[in-house]
Amino acid sequence: MTDTEYAAFVAANWDRYLRLAYLLTGSEHAAEELLQDCLVKLYSRWRRVAATGDPNAYVRRMLANGNVSRWRRSRREHLVDVMPEAAGTAAGAGAGGAAAGRQETWPGEREHAVELRRALMRLPAGQRAVAVLRHFEDLSEKQVAEVLGCSVGTVKSQNAKALAGLRHHLSEYIDEARSLT
């Protein structure tokens, strides 16, 4: 019964958390590795976590904290501008995207996505986690603080720094994205 519930949870949320992990890590390979590690840990604690009624909060926390730990262990991310797979995706956006059944929403979006990913990866992992949880997961500042185990004030300051950093690295992209909203 527990395995069934766990499997159902994973099946229902795999894509969602794979994408969250992707935004946190900037790499498809690292995202899947991080998510799998977190879900394995979730399995071993499933009974307790499920008893809280909100396994999603637990997974978010493990992904965010796991990526910060991963980032601290190896800061090589700072030395890499674009992951090989990202470069490949950008170069082959048309055929690759079509082959995968993905639809482009505006011309040149792949290049912008690469720029955004590059800008995100230049942020410290903590700021990146705040930005992604706040603006992708649409969590409130209080919820982000609970996930990361810090104060709301820290979330506010990290968010401001993340935005400033992204603005600095991504001014051209932000301007274009803003025009689409």
Added chain:
Amino acid sequence: MTDDERALSAALHDMAEHGPSGSPPISRLLSRGRRRRHTRSAFACAIGVTGAGVLAALASAGPGAGTSADTASGAHGATTRPGPVALSLAAERTDAGPFHFSLTSKTPEPGGKAGEPPRTGTSEGAFDPSTLHGYTRAVGGGVSAQSIRIGDTCYSQPTPGAPWLRFTCSTSASGTSLASLTQDPANALKQLEAAGRATYAGRTGSGSGEVDTWKFTFSRNAQGSAGAGTIQIGYTVTGTATVGVADGHIAAIDYTVTTAPSPMIAHSVTDVSITFSDYGAPVRVSAPADSIGVKSP
């Protein structure tokens, strides 16, 4: 929300939309999860039962048990200095009032390869046996958890920010868990039969820092839970216990657990150090404001 934030939100969603997707490797996750659960259970059992076994060993080193080097050589009778403090007496004294402790353990990474650095976990806490009030905070080794005990009610927070879980403290595990070593050593002594031998290794230090050191070693087989079944774990424990000469309290226990390889658990070496301090200092804990009632784990 500012324009910049709205733009960032849109951009992140777009980036994620074009990010990775696919079928979850559920079979692989279940398989890895089961292995991890078995390993965790096995280690927890090995360390926990070991902790109790250490105390049992200490009990066996009480008056008339173990071999005091001083006594054996006859040197004790030729000096006016008091003899070594019996470990069982020290354990009883430790349990007579509130005490604080810190614990460091170094365990192999589950599934890790030989030669990889061990996972270091540290925790600190306090316990008052008379009121059954206590707490532990664990940090490191990929773990960050807190637990509180108030009488027979236990609270646990698996990770920072997570909801507190409330449950009735387990009584069945009190004599065989690592917690029993730090929270209720005397009870552990009563529950476990003598598991080994201890020998007096001498007295070092001076003044308030003067301590008696006891060495111990023993081997045992323990039964641990592994999913729905049980597994046998063989292990050997070697270590030392130091007792303050001035106050007769246990000052520290350091031991190494070496598990024998089995189908469920690889050969491993785990080092544990526990330091006791602040005897008599009050232990103040309060129940978390919000908690979720769950069945005892």
